[in-house]
Amino acid sequence: EVQLVESGGDFVQPGGSLRLSCVASGFTFTSYGMIWVRQAPGRGLEWVSYIGSSSNGINYADSVKGRFTVSRDNAKNSLYLQMNGLRDEDTAVFYCARGSLLTAGGSHYHGFDVWGQGTTVTVSS
Amino acid sequence: AIQMAQSPSSLSASVGDRVTITCRASQGIGNDLGWYQQKPGKAPKLLIYGAATLHSGVPSRFSGSGSDTDFTLTINSLQPEDFATYYCLQDYSYPWTFGQGTKVEIK
Numbered sequence: 001e002v003q004l005v006e007s008g009g010d011f012v013q014p015g016g017s018l019r020l021s022c023v024a025s026g027f028t029f030t031s032y033g034m035i036w037v038r039q040a041p042g043r044g045l046e047w048v049s050y051i052g053s054s055s056n057g058i059n060y061a062d063s064v065k066g067r068f069t070v071s072r073d074n075a076k077n078s079l080y081l082q083m084n085g086l087r088d089e090d091t092a093v094f095y096c097a098r099g100s101l102l103t104a105g106g107s108h109y110h111g112f113d114v115w116g117q118g119t120t121v122t123v124s125s
Numbered sequence: 126a127i128q129m130a131q132s133p134s135s136l137s138a139s140v141g142d143r144v145t146i147t148c149r150a151s152q153g154i155g156n157d158l159g160w161y162q163q164k165p166g167k168a169p170k171l172l173i174y175g176a177a178t179l180h181s182g183v184p185s186r187f188s189g190s191g192s193d194t195d196f197t198l199t200i201n202s203l204q205p206e207d208f209a210t211y212y213c214l215q216d217y218s219y220p221w222t223f224g225q226g227t228k229v230e231i232k
Binding site: 059 | 226
């Protein structure tokens with residue numbers, strides 16, 4: 001079964017750090033870029049970060065740049081998000097998702113077609 | 126950053142209705158747009174990629190259209206399982222951005 005399982009969410013005080021993990025199974029992890037997306041309580045989806053299949057092409061949302069670091073260990077089929085300097089506004093459910101390159105009309109497009117169940121990060125004093 | 130203006134923010138519809146949701150990009154994004162469905166407490170699901178291509182396994186009552194700055198998701202003959210929140214996502218340029226979401230509720 002193709003699956004992503006996140007872990008590492010917790011309750012943390014402002015200024016603290018957390019490391020989220022996302023373990024992949026059922027597909028060739030090394031062939032896919034990956035993203036992190038978050039959703040604050042009662043709010044919409046926010047793209048957080050992207051990392052290419054070989055840890056290339058790393059990018060971040062402006063809201064987390066300089067505080068969050070995405071990485072992956074292809075030998076362990078694992079994706080990570082190191083979050084430092086956490087703020088109240090980082091409280092959210094964090095999802096990892098697989099980025100497939102899908103073909104349409106002779107062109108290739110990203111499609112985020114496999115998602116984890118989410119892990120909850122709560123930042124509060 | 127490219128802004129994605131999604132409308133409406135919510136709508137009420139009946140089973141069997143045709144529903145249209147739009148996303149407007151603040152600048153041209155070609156066809157680098159996907160549509161996602163999210164139900165409460167669940168992860169999003171990919172419906173459409175490349176603005177108009179139906180993802181494998183998604184019912185044919187869903188369709189996408191548009192290019193450059195204006196995009197539409199249409200649900201023909203709304204079914205009970207379609208009541209959810211829908212988001213567009215542009216991955217044309219960083220930072221990638223979602224629309225604000227459209228909640229489709231039962232009338």
